[in-house]
Amino acid sequence: MSINNSKPTESELEILQVLWQKERCTVRDVHETLAKKDAGYTTTLKLMQIMHEKGLVERDTTAKTHVYKALLNQEKTQQQLVNKMIDNVFNGSAARLVMQALGNQSASKEEIELIKDYLEKIEGKY
Template sequence: MSNTNIKPTEGEMEILQVLWKKGNCTVREVHEALNKKDAGYTTSLKLMQIMHEKGLVDRDTSSKTHIYRALINQEKTQQQLVNKMIDNVFNGSAARLVMQALGNKTASKEEIDLIKEYLDKLENK
């Protein structure tokens, strides 16, 4: 099943972030990592079952406790979502997205240095 055009919901993205960071996890591990006060364990379980049906995660059912892993690539997913946001919210302007992002959040010196380094590479292509 090709899952390249699947657009995860906000809740699904939160679960994917946990799986991308931690690797294979049980529903309990994901639920605890999310640390949501307003959502119960069964909510996390149901969402992960839906994600399995959609092809976002795989589930190992060989033991009593099912183990989930992300099936979609973090970088590709982030790239697709950013491209969609640039098109839909910033009228196709990556520069406007970057300026908005930097205006909303204070970047550390290390982050600014990385951005400058990246811009230099782009300029020298």
């Protein structure tokens, strides 16, 4: 199945997060990881079947239990979604996004240090 330009929905992104973390999973694995969401097993199964049809995941059917793997690259997908959000929500301003994110969430010291290090690397490029 070829990968198309379908953008994952919010529910599909939750499933992709599990697949990116674990690399290969059965529907049951994904469902149990997402068990706190009030969705039933058949809902998870149907979503993953749709994701397969859309080319977001691949399915290994060689065993009795089908195993799924994400076809979308995590970093590329995150970058595309962030770019779309910056354009649509923050009028193209990455700085507004960062200030909003840091203003609404309390970042740990480690996260702040990572952000500082990243900013220094960016400044070094210019």
